[in-house]
Amino acid sequence: RGPETVSPTGQPTGADQDKVAQGGAYLTTAQGARLYDTDHSLKAGPRGPVLLQDHHLREKITHFDHERIPERVVHARGAAAHGVFRAYGAAAGITKAAFLAEGAETPVFVRFSTVLGSRGSADTVRDTRGFATKFYTDEGVFDLVGNNIPVFFIQDAIKFPDIIHAGKPHPDREIPQAQSAHDTFWDFVTLHTEATHHTLWNMSDRGIPRSYRMMEGFGVHTFRLVNAEGATTLVKFHWKPKLGVHSQVWEEAQIACGMDPDFHRRDLADAIEAGAFPQWELGVQTFPDTEDQMFEGIDLLDPTKIVPEELAPVKPIGLMTLNANPSNYFAETEQVAFHVGHLVPGIDVTNDALMQGRLFSYVDTQITRLGGPNFAQLPINRTHAPVNDMLRDGMHQTAVHRGVAPYRPNSLDGGCPFTAGADTGAYIEVPVEVPAARKVRDAAASFDDHFSQARLFWLSMTPTEREHITAAYTFELGKCWDQAVKERGLRVLANIDPQLCAHVAQGLGLPAPEATVPLASPEPSAALSQLGRTWPVD
Numbered sequence: 001r002g003p004e005t006v007s008p009t010g011q012p013t014g015a016d017q018d019k020v021a022q023g024g025a026y027l028t029t030a031q032g033a034r035l036y037d038t039d040h041s042l043k044a045g046p047r048g049p050v051l052l053q054d055h056h057l058r059e060k061i062t063h064f065d066h067e068r069i070p071e072r073v074v075h076a077r078g079a080a081a082h083g084v085f086r087a088y089g090a091a092a093g094i095t096k097a098a099f100l101a102e103g104a105e106t107p108v109f110v111r112f113s114t115v116l117g118s119r120g121s122a123d124t125v126r127d128t129r130g131f132a133t134k135f136y137t138d139e140g141v142f143d144l145v146g147n148n149i150p151v152f153f154i155q156d157a158i159k160f161p162d163i164i165h166a167g168k169p170h171p172d173r174e175i176p177q178a179q180s181a182h183d184t185f186w187d188f189v190t191l192h193t194e195a196t197h198h199t200l201w202n203m204s205d206r207g208i209p210r211s212y213r214m215m216e217g218f219g220v221h222t223f224r225l226v227n228a229e230g231a232t233t234l235v236k237f238h239w240k241p242k243l244g245v246h247s248q249v250w251e252e253a254q255i256a257c258g259m260d261p262d263f264h265r266r267d268l269a270d271a272i273e274a275g276a277f278p279q280w281e282l283g284v285q286t287f288p289d290t291e292d293q294m295f296e297g298i299d300l301l302d303p304t305k306i307v308p309e310e311l312a313p314v315k316p317i318g319l320m321t322l323n324a325n326p327s328n329y330f331a332e333t334e335q336v337a338f339h340v341g342h343l344v345p346g347i348d349v350t351n352d353a354l355m356q357g358r359l360f361s362y363v364d365t366q367i368t369r370l371g372g373p374n375f376a377q378l379p380i381n382r383t384h385a386p387v388n389d390m391l392r393d394g395m396h397q398t399a400v401h402r403g404v405a406p407y408r409p410n411s412l413d414g415g416c417p418f419t420a421g422a423d424t425g426a427y428i429e430v431p432v433e434v435p436a437a438r439k440v441r442d443a444a445a446s447f448d449d450h451f452s453q454a455r456l457f458w459l460s461m462t463p464t465e466r467e468h469i470t471a472a473y474t475f476e477l478g479k480c481w482d483q484a485v486k487e488r489g490l491r492v493l494a495n496i497d498p499q500l501c502a503h504v505a506q507g508l509g510l511p512a513p514e515a516t517v518p519l520a521s522p523e524p525s526a527a528l529s530q531l532g533r534t535w536p537v538d
């Protein structure tokens with residue numbers, strides 16, 4: 001990129017061109033030719049036909065015709081902000097990631113989102129919220145692509161198209177609330193009972209947050225951290241909002257939906273503009289990297305399970321402050337491309353089958369959404385670390401690569417001494433045993449328990465929170481048109497809690513079925529009573 005310059009006529013050139021607002025002493029075409037008139041087409045006489053030769057007319061209209069890009073296939077509706085992350089140094093013993101060393105400050109960009117709505121949908125609907133953070137570290141980009149709910153609907157990425165097809169608006173009318181589309185979601189989550197835990201969180205107050213500023217965030221999967229000595233630790237990432245966790249009540253959310261569909265994005269932008277910068281502490285739960293990757297009987301590779309914080313407390317490792325709004329929604333919020341595979345030395349993935357599928361999916365979808373393989377060159381996606389990637393050409397290439405062709409081994413380009421040392425490189429620097437196994441399309445038996453943690457969540461709720469959950473299930477199942485779906489919904493609830501099932505059944509005017517699995521302990525043990533509770537950090 002060239003030096004920052006201004007042309008003799010006051011127009012920005014070179015590196016400044018992608019940073020500044022459009023402006024200047026006169027209008028030009030995209031090629032820089034001065035324009036004398038942009039208000040009238042070239043015509044054969046004042047009342048005559050428009051001439052095809054009018055380049056300016058065609059350039060203006062053609063570019064406009066292509067202003068929109070495909071919205072994200074999920075998480076299309078979002079709002080974002082810039083900020084900074086300051087590490088406490090508390091994780092320095094378990095990861096060599098430089099941005100987690102004490103006092104390190106790293107610029108970040110965070111995009112919050114709903115999952116199912118289209119780009120123009122309303123903010124305060126009942127849904128999971130995305131919480132995706134891009135850390136522009138000195139060692140490359142690290143993306144923590146999480147949600148505001150610590151578990152997921154599915155245990156294996158191969159089910160992702162199924163859950164999303166079931167939840168998106170019905171194909172014929174594109175109305176999410178259409179009877180048939182509403183039924184497809186409930187049909188799926190009641191047949192596919194590993195979705196029970198996540199669905200229960202959705203039906204709780206967590207499904208209708210008060211503000212993006214008042215949500216927790218979760219990395220969901222278990223990650224593997226690697227320290228300077230090569231020792232590994234398994235972790236789950238948590239964001240804890242300094243403002244505490246707050247929700248709307250259903251009636252508020254409904255009114256906000258109608259009065260101000262932009263409620264959450266307005267709230268975030270207004271707060272930042274007013275200098276009320278939202279803050280989150282990043283924390284980790286840590287687990288020994290044992291061969292079975294279990295902790296207290298909980299399978300760490302199962303993304304439908306949490307580890308209660310009383311069993312593994314969340315240790316704060318840094319503070320994030322969001323302090324600037326994007327200056328251009330399209331260039332930043334829309335074009336940002338997160339990826340679970342954007343990792344830095346000291347942070348690695350695990351064998352979680354949901355996580356593994358995500359490693360493939362994001363770049364694949366972004367090649368379509370952002371028009372080719374070069375979206376890492378877009379300003380919002382550019383790493384702050386030096387790049388020497390051997391990638392060439394492709395749609396929307398903006399780099400002017402110099403030197404000989406990038407290949408290795410290579411004797412013509414100074415020997416190409418461009419690999420990192422084993423201690424400074426990212427990706428597979430720590431050999432991890434892969435258990436000898438047969439090829440199977442199957443999951444471990446520990447993945448079969450779909451209800452005990454949902455029950456733990458329910459039992460940890462206050463009476464008011466339980467009322468809200470009961471009302472939500474009664475409302476949602478009540479909107480199902482298919483009687484069999486309603487009845488199956490009640491059978492799922494019976495496996496969570498008989499009281500919950502009885503109250504919803506009463507609301508629906510249907511008999512309450514019996515549980516089909518043995519219920520976990522009737523009351524939460526005192527030690528686990530906080531599961532899923534809302535609490536402020538301080």
Ligand code: HEM
Binds near residue numbers: 078112131160337358
């Ligand atoms: C987008 C989170 C599972 C495919 C997103 C975004 C978030 C997110 C926060 C929005 C990113 C943004 O703001 O630009 C999660 C979480 C998951 C999960 C927490 C499970 C724990 C999956 C799975 C797949 C998937 C299993 C596919 C196999 C996608 C796709 C996008 C997306 C295609 C759109 C990306 C783009 O166009 O930039 N996800 N997701 N996700 N996710 Fe996931």
